């Protein structure tokens with residue numbers, strides 16, 4: 001029997017466990033600490049490998065860059081390593097392309113009499129949504145290009161960098177602004193800000209109220225007033241000891257008369273300097289969409305020249321003006337499957353919905369073939385996720401199980417968000433529960449895949465929950481002044497698991513000798529399991545028929 005015959009007809013079911021990497025197994029490894037009978041069992045039952053999900057293996061600039069959902073899902077779906085995020089913008093910066101196109105219009109607009117240039121984005125060197133170097137370069141070029149009034153609206157991270165460091169980023173930014181403006185009559189200031197999870201950086205329309213807070217802070221200048229960004233941070237930390245940077249409230253910087261120092265006005269130029277789209281698109285829409293906009297009540301919105309760092313949504317062409325053009329990823333795995341006429345299902349809760357559709361499909365939102373593809377978006381809870389660590393793992397799997405029972409689908413993919421979203425809270429106990437809920441859900445799904453004689457593939461897009469503590473350079477856990485662990489809220493650079501368990505009777509074995517096996521090998525692996533031709537430029541499959 002050929003591979004294709006063995007595979008013909010039976011469903012292949014992929015589960016992406018978001019943020020569940022392979023850790024050291026120590027007491028800060030929530031995956032190891034969790035009771036995971038399903039994952040332990042799958043490991044015995046089928047092919048198990050540990051593969052790369054970070055750094056240059058997913059198209060980032062260096063191997064010290066942790067993975068993230070965007071690049072992880074892009075890479076999985078593309079079957080190749082595509083230059084990504086910071087790397088893509090870095091390339092445009094290196095070859096100077098970034099200063100040639102829309103940037104010229106931006107500075108021309110900002111040089112009109114009385115106009116201002118607003119730079120809005122995440123103050124971080126996590127290189128997930130934004131890059132500190134890019135912000136500095138924008139400032140330097142704005143100076144060289146004669147922008148006299150400039151306002152920075154800075155969001156605090158605490159998610160991709162060590163938590164409770166926002167004051168350092170603010171100090172560094174104030175120092176940079178002082179250095180660039182010293183001895184000139186440039187009028188450059190920090191004008192507003194807030195923690196990214198409560199200000200501006202909502203995603204997948206989970207909570208437009210977050211964007212509204214940002215709109216009040218950055219655009220209207222009506223958020224909670226403070227004399228400076230540093231004063232805002234200090235005050236909010238006094239009010240809520242231990243508060244995470246991501247949750248610091250939205251604020252507006254005001255002058256001695258209580259007037260906002262930099263609201264956005266007609267005729268200004270606005271740049272969002274985040275390069276990643278999922279959490280930049282909503283504010284973008286608030287700026288560029290006309291009367292049809294329904295996210296929240298914008299009041300009288302200013303007429304500005306708006307530019308994003310890059311394209312945030314390929315299908316809606318948002319934003320229409322951007323500093324750097326994005327990668328166009330063609331021939332992604334679901335396009336290949338759609339061309340073969342096979343039916344596909346994608347299911348995820350809202351927090352990761354775009355990951356399983358837009359990012360998976362090489363930055364396009366719509367199905368390739370609406371007749372054969374079904375997308376399911378399960379609304380996420382609107383809470384801090386450590387309060388509901390099971391998230392929607394059960395509901396997500398319910399949809400996949402139902403589709404398997406119904407029959408007719410050949411490739412069914414889903415994302416279980418808990419390991420990542422709860423891992424980001426830095427709450428170890430809740431993260432253990434999140435991983436257990438993921439395991440439980442996969443257990444239920446595995447039984448249904450078995451009943452259907454299908455093939456189950458389980459992997460993760462990057463690490464997070466398997467390493468929950470900040471570490472020093474030697475890898476030793478760091479503690480606070482009282483000796484308590486410094487909980488880590490960020491992703492990791494760890495390897496991720498890959499399980500392949502086929503209940504159809506076809507045996508598979510690991511392909512030896514694949515160079516640096518990683519997420520980029522998943523697409524060929526899936527096509528091989530499906531018995532479909534692998535495009536020539538894909539990285540190779542990690543499994544082959546045994547015997």
Ligand SMILES: O=C(O)[C@@H](CO)OP(=O)(O)O
Nearest residue numbers: 068069070128159160420
């Ligand atoms: O929450 C997010 O935006 C990122 C971390 O910045 O996580 P993920 O890449 O898993 O979506």
Ligand SMILES: [Mn+2]
Nearest residue numbers: 018019069420
């Ligand atoms: Mn993720």
Ligand SMILES: [Mn+2]
Nearest residue numbers: 019420421424
């Ligand atoms: Mn994450």
